[in-house]
Structure formats: structure tokens, C-alpha cells
Amino acid sequence: MGLGEALSIGSALAWAGGVVIYTRLGRTLPPLWLNLFKNLLVFAMVVPTVLLVEGLRWPSLTTGAIALALLSGVIGIAVADTLYFRALNALGAGHMGVIGNLYSPLVIVLSFVFLGERLGALQIVGFVLVMAGVLLVSGNAAGRPVDRRALRRGVALGATAIALMAIAIVMIKRTLETQPLLWVVALRLVGAILGMLGLFALGREPLSRGAFSLRGRDGWLLLAAAFLGQYLSMILWLGGYKFTDASVASILNESSSVFIVLLAWLFLHEPLDRRRLAGVACTLAGLACMLLS
Template structure:
């Protein structure tokens, strides 16, 4: 309920307020927050090679990210959007750190199912509120149901199994840093499948990110 129902709702709200560009920057708070909470509550730490990987991945993501047109606009409620986005990212980080030890000892598919069930239950409670009912009105004929169902299966169901599996089989700090590479994979897939151009800056960012991933995978955290 905390990591999906509340956090995702706040995230989409902030996305409407700020646009994709600014939310992409705010999203970079996720891995530092997991690093900090992993150190405070899970006794985790990174080795030298993993710290190098952290900085390489971060630099690569910055190079790949291009300021889109949304950056040229001035949101009407910029401060509210920034605070909402930061709270959303913080709740995501808190939620995954809370279940890290449970993930290590319980079946992965069971935890994923329980997480999704909690999210659905939380959304059902939100939908029951009178103030929220207006937000659930939509034109069913205009919704591309097959595409949404396939996207939900692969982009939410299977990817969540893999995402939680990363936190189950490695430290929360390492998994959070590797998650930062998502934007780089997006650029690579867009270049391969959509034939979008991959400029020098993006190419350099991709190379730095993958180099950082190698450092993260090969490095070992100190005992």
C-alpha cells in the first residue's frame, strides 16, 4: 500500500504538475535514499569498485537524459510538484527497504503477489472515497485494452518479479543503483526498435552506464 498505492499516486500527480523532464531528475533521488537507508537500517556498505560503478552509472544517466520541451515551461505549482515527487520517491525507497529482510527469507512469487494484492486493496479504498470517484470516470471504448493488458503483464507483473528478485539476491544498495540504468536501456531499445538516432552524448552515456554496471557486478562490498 505504501510503495505502490500511495507512492505511485503521488508520483503521477507530480508528473502532471512538473512534466517528464523534471520528474526524471527527481527520480534520481531513489538510489541515494536506498543507499542511505541501507546503511542505517540494513548495515549495508559498498566496496571501492561499487562506488566507482555508482558514479559511472549516475554520470551515464545524466548524459543520456536530454532536457525535453517540458523544461522550457514554468509549472503553475512547481514547489508543490517537487515536494510531491520527492515524497513519492522517498516512499518507494522506504517500502523496498522495509521488505528487504523478508524478501531474503520468503518465496519471491509469494511476496510479489502479496505486494500487488496490497496495492489493489489500497486503490480500492481510495476509489471508495467520494472525492476520488470522479477520477475513475473514463471512456471504456477509447481504451486500448489488449495493449494495456500486455503492458501490465510484462511491464508490471513480470518486471516486478525481476525487480524484487534483484533486492532478494543482492544488497538493496546495489539493486537500487542498477535500477538507475533503466533510462539508458530505454534509449538503447528506442534506437534498435524505433530507429531513433543515438547521438554522441547518448552513446557516451550508454557506455559509461554499462561500464558502471560491470563495476557493480564485479565489485564486492566490504564485510
């Protein structure tokens, strides 16, 4: 196992832990506020890390590369994460864990079109199996009443969020290959924060709404989620794409679905009915096909 592969699997585990914590936070903090607060916290963690590792020397980034990194942050963090948190509130961590398996096939398709990577026969079979798994898990979990309209809306929000994340990572793949990892992480976060401020400007949510929600236990939970699910996960995630092919990294990232479902069952007491287990098994079979290819 190479460095890129190890970083990708580590990212999946860190992200799964963060998702479980975000599920608890989503019960008291609106998605837009949750996204803004965690991005500010992660940025506060990344800046000293960049200065410690890279120093004050500005990397030789072109204007185009900087623009791509900023835009990637707007699309993949500001917009995508907000939609993801809304879907997480509607569906729960277990459902989102398997819907997240859309990510790998989407990255593979985008990499085929824009990066010149080629799809093999087994990857196409894997794509079909993953899609089948998503359809299975999008059904209602046993013992948990869910409005059908809300369920469909949650699935649509989750799928859109995953698609935007895939677009955001493929668009900066070449930049990651040639530029310092931590500087790209920092630029994406700057783009994310600017994007969040734009979303607030376009909306009508008062700036004081989320302030009271971070007192006491919620504040510590958000700090833990930001460190585990964003700071650590993002560095490992982008590192995986820097040191291995986009398709390989995205496939290994899919192991987060298993971690999320298991952690949600263990800590959030979300049910593991036969339908969801079948969905997980189907997606794992799809991932196996992709890995074997």
C-alpha cells in the same frame, strides 16, 4: 553475472517499456484510476501464477512478515505509483527516467541504516554524481514549453515517489530472503489494492469516472503496460532483491533510466537535448562508481 543481477537488469528493461506505455495512457486516464486498474490487472495475473508455481499450501509467514508485505504494497505501490504517474504526466518519460536514479542512492542509504550494509568512498562519489544528473535533467527540455511551477511540482512528486519505493523495498528485504517470492508479490498487491481503495475513500473521485477510458485501444495498452511494467517487472525486481544485496540490485535497476530515455525518444518523440544527455551521462558515471566499489 549471478541470478540476482540478471533479474535486476531484466526488471529495468521491462519497467522502461511499461513506463513508455503508461505515458501514453496518462494522457487519457487519471493517475489514481490508472494505478487502480493496473493493480487489479496485475493481481489477476499473479494469483494463477502463485497457484501454478506454489500450489495451495500457505507459506510459513509470521504475522509481522505479512503486515510488512501489506504495508510495503500500500507505500510502494498504492501511494508511490500514484505520485509517479502524476509526475510522469507533468514531466514526461525522459525526465522521469533520470529522476528515477534517485532510487539507488536512497536504497543504499536505507540499507546502510537498517540492513547493516556499508557505503564505500566510491559509492559516496556515485551518490553525488547521480544527484547532479537529476538536477541537470530537471531543467526544461529543448523545444518543449513547460511552466516552471508545474516543472518543480513534477520533480517534487517524482522524487517523493522514488523515495517511497526505496523505503517499501528495504522494509521487506529480510522477508524476501526467507519467504517464497511469489507469495510476497501477491501480498504486496493485496496491500496495494487495499491502499488504493483507501485513497478513493479519502478523496472525492467518482467510481464511474475511469470506466469509459478502458475501451478499445486504451484497454489493450493498459493490459500490455500492466504485464510488462508491473507483472513481469515486479517479479524480476523482487527476485533481484531476493538473490543479491539490496545495494547491488538497486544499482542495476538504475539502467532503466537509459532504456526509458531511449524508448521515449524512439516511440514518444521526446527530445534528447544536450542538458538531458549530460544528465544521463552524469548518472551513468555515478552508477559506474557504485559498481566499481
